[in-house]
Amino acid sequence: MSTTAIERTVERPPAPPRGWPRERIIGVALMGLWIAFGLGLVFYLVLAWNPELVDRYAGNYLRGLGVTLSLVTISVIAGAVLSIPVAYGRMSKNPILSAVAYGYVYFFRGTPLLAQTYLVYYGLGSFRPELQAVGLWWFFREAWYCAIFAFALNTAAYQAEILRGAIESIPRGQWEGAEALGLSKLQTLRKIVLPQALIVALRPYGNEIILMIKGSAIVAIITVYDLMGETRRAYSRSFDFQTYIWAALLYLAIVEALRHAIEWIERRLTRHLTHLHH
Amino acid sequence: MANVLTLLGFGPEGWGGAILWGVVVTVSLALATLPLGLFIGFFVAVAKQSREPSLRMAGNIYTTIFRGLPELLTLFLVFYGAQIGIQTVLRLFDPEAVVEINSFIAGMIALGAVFSAYASETFLSAFRAIPRGQYEGGYAIGLTSGQTMRLVVLPQLIRIALPGLGNLWMALLKDTALVSVVGLADILRQTGVAARVTKHAFLFFGAAALLYLVLAMLSSLVIKAIEDRARRGEAR
Numbered sequence: 001m002s003t004t005a006i007e008r009t010v011e012r013p014p015a016p017p018r019g020w021p022r023e024r025i026i027g028v029a030l031m032g033l034w035i036a037f038g039l040g041l042v043f044y045l046v047l048a049w050n051p052e053l054v055d056r057y058a059g060n061y062l063r064g065l066g067v068t069l070s071l072v073t074i075s076v077i078a079g080a081v082l083s084i085p086v087a088y089g090r091m092s093k094n095p096i097l098s099a100v101a102y103g104y105v106y107f108f109r110g111t112p113l114l115a116q117t118y119l120v121y122y123g124l125g126s127f128r129p130e131l132q133a134v135g136l137w138w139f140f141r142e143a144w145y146c147a148i149f150a151f152a153l154n155t156a157a158y159q160a161e162i163l164r165g166a167i168e169s170i171p172r173g174q175w176e177g178a179e180a181l182g183l184s185k186l187q188t189l190r191k192i193v194l195p196q197a198l199i200v201a202l203r204p205y206g207n208e209i210i211l212m213i214k215g216s217a218i219v220a221i222i223t224v225y226d227l228m229g230e231t232r233r234a235y236s237r238s239f240d241f242q243t244y245i246w247a248a249l250l251y252l253a254i255v256e257a258l259r260h261a262i263e264w265i266e267r268r269l270t271r272h273l274t275h276l277h278h
Numbered sequence: 279m280a281n282v283l284t285l286l287g288f289g290p291e292g293w294g295g296a297i298l299w300g301v302v303v304t305v306s307l308a309l310a311t312l313p314l315g316l317f318i319g320f321f322v323a324v325a326k327q328s329r330e331p332s333l334r335m336a337g338n339i340y341t342t343i344f345r346g347l348p349e350l351l352t353l354f355l356v357f358y359g360a361q362i363g364i365q366t367v368l369r370l371f372d373p374e375a376v377v378e379i380n381s382f383i384a385g386m387i388a389l390g391a392v393f394s395a396y397a398s399e400t401f402l403s404a405f406r407a408i409p410r411g412q413y414e415g416g417y418a419i420g421l422t423s424g425q426t427m428r429l430v431v432l433p434q435l436i437r438i439a440l441p442g443l444g445n446l447w448m449a450l451l452k453d454t455a456l457v458s459v460v461g462l463a464d465i466l467r468q469t470g471v472a473a474r475v476t477k478h479a480f481l482f483f484g485a486a487a488l489l490y491l492v493l494a495m496l497s498s499l500v501i502k503a504i505e506d507r508a509r510r511g512e513a514r
Binding site (some may be wrong): 023 | 325330333339342347454470478481483487494495508
C-alpha cells in the first residue's frame with residue numbers, strides 16, 4: 001500500500017494551488033503592507049501640506065529639475081562623442097592605443113563618480129596657476145562645468161563599452177558580405193553594422209541615461225543646485241522631511257517615464273524582428 | 279617627491295594611518311551590506327517569479343522604488359527619516375531626546391536596499407535560465423518544493439547568477455563612497471579631510487581613486503576564484 005501512496009505524491013508536479021495557499025497569504029499580506037505604506041505616505045503629505053512651503057520652494061524644485069535634466073543631457077551627449085574614439089581604441093589592434101583606451105575605461109568604471117567629481121572640482125584646484133596660465137581656470141573654477149566635465153568623462157567610459165559590445169555582437173559575416181559587395185570599411189560600419197548594433201545598444205544606452213540621472217544627484221555635494229541640491233537647501237531651511245519625499249517622487253517619476261519611453265522605442269524599432277521574440 | 283611620501287606616509291606628518299582606516303571602513307561597510315542585500319534580493323526574486331500575482335506585484339514595487347531612486351537620496355531618506363522617526367517616538371516619553379543615527383548602519387540599510395533591488399533582477403534572470411525539468415525532476419524523486427529549491431535549484435542558480443552578482447559587488451564598493459556624505463570615515467572622507475588640511479587636494483583625491491581601483495582589482499581576483507570554484511563540477 002505504501003508504494004501507491006508514494007506514487008500518488010510523485011507522479012506529477014504539485015497541482016496549481018487553489019484557495020489560500022501560503023504564497024497567496026504572504027503575497028496579499030505584502031501588498032497590504034505596500035498599500036498601507038502608500039496610504040500612509042498620502043496621508044502624511046496631506047497632513048503636512050503647507051501652502052507657504054510649496055509657495056517658497058515649488059519654483060526652486062522645478063528649476064532644480066531643469067538643472068538635473070540639462071546636466072544629464074549635456075554630459076550624455078558630450079560623453080557619446082568622447083566614447084567614439086575610446087571605443088575605437090578598445091577595438092584597435094594597436095597595442096598602445098588599446099592599452100590606453102582600456103586604462104581609461106578601467107579607471108572611470110572602477111572608481112566612484114563622487115571621487116572623480118572631487119578629483120576634478122577640488123583636485124584640479126591644486127593646479128590653479130597652471131590652469132590660469134593656459135586660460136582654462138574660468139572653466140575649472142565653476143562647480144557646474146566641473147560636474148559636466150567629470151560626468152562626461154565617466155559616461156564616455158561606460159558608453160564606449162556599450163558601443164564596443166554592440167559592434168562586436170554583429171557577426172563577422174556581415175563585414176565579409178559587405179566587403180564582397182565592394183563597400184569600404186566606413187560604409188560598412190555606417191550602413192550595415194551600426195543600424196544593427198544600435199538596436200542592440202538601445203537598452204544599455206537607456207540604462208546608462210537612467211544611471212546618469214540618479215548619479216547626477218551627487219552634484220548637490222559640490223554646490224550645484226540640481227533637484228537634489230534644491231531639496232537639501234529646502235530641508236536645511238525648513239527642517240521639514242516632506243522636502244525629501246517630494247524629491248523622491250519626482251526622481252521616481254522621471255526614471256519610470258524614461259524607462260517606459262525606452263521600452264516603447266525598442267518595441268517600435270524592433271517591429272521587423274518580432275519573429276526573434278518568439 | 280619626498281613631500282608626497284611624507285604626506286601619504288605613516289609618520290606624524292603623514293595621513294597614511296587615517297586613510298588606511300578609511301579603507302578598513304569602506305571594505306567593512308561593503309562586506310556588511312553584501313549578506314543583507316543578497317538575502318533580501320533572493321527573496322524578492324522568489325516573490326517575483328512566483329505564480330501568485332499579488333506576490334509578484336509586491337516584489338516589483340520593491341524593485342521599482344529602490345532601482346528608481348538615486349542612491350544618495352535613498353541614503354538621506356534612511357538617515358534623516360530614521361532619525362526623525364525615532365526621535366518623534368522617543369519625544370513622546372522624553373521631550374528632550376536627541377537621536378543621532380549611526381552613519382554606518384544607515385549606509386548598510388540604504389545600500390542594502392539598492393543592492394537587493396538589483397540583485398533580485400539578477401536572481402530572477404538566473405531563475406528563468408533553470409529549466410522546468412529541474413523542478414519536475416526534483417518532485418519526481420520525491421523532494422518537497424523546499425528541498426527542490428535548496429538542493430536542486432539553488433546550487434545552479436548561484437552559479438548562473440555569479441557574474442551578475444560580481445558586477446553588483448563592484449557597484450556596491452563604489453556606492454559606499456556616498457556614505458562619506460553623511461559623515462562615515464571611509465576612504466573618501468579621510469582623504470577629503472587630508473585634502474582640506476594640507477591643501478594637496480589632487481594628491482589625496484588621486485590616492486582615493488587609486489585605492490578604489492586597487493579594491494576593484496582585488497575584488498575581480500576573488501570573484502574569478504569563486505566563479506572557477508563554482509564551475510569546478512562542470513565538464514570542460
